[in-house]
Amino acid sequence: MLKLDQVSKYYRSPETVTQALRRVSLSMHAGEFVVITGESGSGKSTLLNVISGLDTYEEGELYINGEETSYFTKEDWEYYRSQYIGFIFQNYNIIDAYTVYQNVLAALIIQGYAPDKRKERAMELIEKVGLKDQAHQKSSTLSGGQKQRVSIARALAKDAPIIVADEPTGNLDKESGKRIIALLKEVSQEKLVIMVTHSFDHVKDHATRRIRLFDGEINEDKVLKPQPEKNVKPSTMSEGMLLKEQLYIAFKNLLSAPKRLVLTMAISLFIVAIFSLAYGSYVQSSASPNQFTFGSYLFNNHHESRIIAYRYDNQPFSELELNQIQALPGVSTVVLFDPLLDMYLYSETDFVSFNPLPSAVLSTRDLREGRFPQSINEIVVPSQSDLEVGDRISLNLNTYPRYGWWDRPDGMDPGMAVVREFEVVGVYRAQTVRYAIVHDDFFTEPIHQIQTLQGAMNDIHFELILSGTRQFLFGQTFAFIIDNQLDDNTIVIAQNLATKVGLDPSGEHAQITFKHPFITNPNPVSVTLLRDTNTSHQNTLTLSETTLLSLYQSEIKQISIIAPDALRLPQTMTALENQHPEVQLNHLASFEPTWNFDLGIFGRVMSTIGIIMLLLAMYFITYLSLRNIMQSRKKDYVIFRSIGASKRDLNRITLIELILVFSFAASLVYLGLFINALIPSVIPNFLNFYTFTDYLFAFILLLALAVLLGLRFNKHIFQDSVITALRVE
Ligand code: ADP
Secondary structure, three states: OEEEEEEEEEEEOOOOEEEEEEEEEEEEOEOOEEEEEEOOOOOHHHHHHHHOOOOOOOEEEEEEOOEEOOOOOHHHHHHHHHHHEEEEOOOOOOOOOOEHHHHHHHHHHHHOOOHHHHHHHHHHHHHHOOOHHHOOOEHHHOOHHHHHHHHHHHHHHOOOOEEEEEOOOOOOOHHHHHHHHHHHHHHOOOOEEEEEOOOHHHOOOOOOEEEEEEOOEEEEEEEOOOOOOEOOOOOOOOOOOOHHHHHHHHHHHHHHOHHHHHHHHHHHHHHHHHHHHHHHHHHHHHEEOOOEEEOOEEEOOOOOOEEEEEEOOOOOOOHHHHHHHHHOOOOOEEEOOHHHHHOEEEEOOOOEEEEEEEHHHOOHHHEEEEOOOOOOOEEEEEOOOOOOOOOEEEEEEEOOOOOOHHHOOOOOOHHHOEEEEEEEEEEEOOOOOOEEEEOHHHHOOHHHHHHHOOOHHHOOEEEEEEOOEEEEEOOOOOEEEEOOOOOOOEEEEOHHHHHHOOOOOOOEEEEEEEEOOOEEOOOOEEEEEEEOOOOOOOOEEEEOHHHHHHHHOOEEOEEEEEOOOHHHHHHHHHHHHHHOOOEEEEOHHHOOOEEOHHHHHHHHHHHHHHHHHHHHHHHHHHHHHHHHHHHOOHHHHHHHHHOOOOHHHHHHHHHHHHHHHHHHHHHHHHHHHHHHHHOOOOOOOHHHHOOHHHHHHHHHHHHHHHHHHHHHHHHHHOOOOHHHHHHHO
């Protein structure tokens, strides 16, 4: 039972006070079809708004089932509306982008109607209002009468006991109007229907009671057909929507307006792309090649195609094992003499320095010009270098490239570095100048291998066994001098080196075991030790090439597997792990890049500020570009609220929509970047620099952007109360 007792309503403006309702007293119950008439400005809408809790009243009391409402808070009113009131508006207020079915279904979802019976119930209601054939038609294509029937089906879906209709036939032709009235009459069997109209004639056959207003007062209150008094029962409301339902509505909202979705997506894509590229270059600028070491062995070559492999038991690989590994899919080449990849090819005149790589790391489409090397004297250089096809360049081969001659081990004669003449036969697309492509024979050439053994920096040492006493030469900085004039199995030791270890060699026989982190010779080699008479030799060991080769060339403990297909690298790794569980694999390129300290703390702070500025700029650009789109949805939101959706649920739905759009845009952008990494293009391959943390971080930042935008839109959307928002519409 709804009861008004001496209710007055005033509208105040700075100049005037209008009394819209004057001490209105009324009581109504379910089963009645109450028609309110009166001239324009007589207070009809005001009365309706007060009854439906859309507007407040100043004096008197409104009772719902005996409960006073004058102390109600804003939330209480929201709850009251959701429990008791179903609206039918003159201008329908249905969601145009939805189908008839979706409009009704949305109301059932908001209502918390049993999920398994929703579909059935929606169709039942649609049938009831005679729209069965139009159920899956988009609402924007319906006639006025049909739209009004949708709004009635929706009001019924809500199952509220009081149906409030403000001139529901105002926009309709006579025939459609009649059907609506008949429908409302039917509804009033169970519910209280209160309807405002200009022309009583249209409803006189169906109305059970007529109330005439004049200047805010009840002028006439006449029961035309007495009805048995029934109580208005509040509808059972759910505790807000489930996440699943919010997701459903968010999806529907996105998909039901394809044009809007495309536009929103385009803007998000643009923003996410700019952000990902900027963030990629930020990560790139702050990442430096990491210094990965094995013992004290320093790996210089971190190419993504390189997988370093050694046995867990530190035993050499068998021939069979090596053949099996070589035959695995995804494996292009196995570099058996692994340290060669870490060596530098550098030119002191051209100021370039490369790590060598076999041709297998590239495919033909990576070549910008020329061809792959066909002999050991040919080289393919990165496009970032100034070299061109046809250029000749002489490159020093050794392990101390980054330093000048002054940085080399004591006594290591710069002149003794192996120098090779190369002809540039190809240029490949690259973002760095780090790697040059050489012929596969480069990695098997003994003299090249010897060059990598220069210096103890890479943890090479000898174990000398002299007539039962053990002497060690290790941790020393030393260099080899190759002198093929020397007898085989003779080693000439520089004076200072001999003194350091307390040796005074003069033709002693010794057993030598050569030690290197991953090249071994289990069999000691017998040699004759001689003292070096050349006093300019410091820390050197002079020996013939044959002698040196006999010292180390034996068993292979470590290899580099070249797996150039970055896409399939994880599979290759997995296949290796599964088929060779005895082998430890290291993919250096996957190790997290360390901060480049050359950038300095200042540089880091600056680039971080740069990223934050970029984010802020993006936030405003996105906000401005999405604002109109979001504004256009304001009406939908008001409609949702008018059919009982809570502000909280709607806030969530906006957030979910934006998160969905942004996540999708982000996936597309990263897919794009991924494809970009595979084909030659002008966009740098930033993904190389993204680690898992970077992906996570970038994603969280984008998500934060979406959430901030969502919150801001929500604030705008809910600025106005439902009634003000509806009035504007
Ligand atoms: P009806 O629906 O019968 O045309 P209303 O209820 O809209 O009448 O209006 C009743 C009176 O209250 C009118 O004098 C109108 O000018 C005034 N009124 C209605 N709404 C407002 C408002 N938001 N602000 C000020 N005055 C209002």
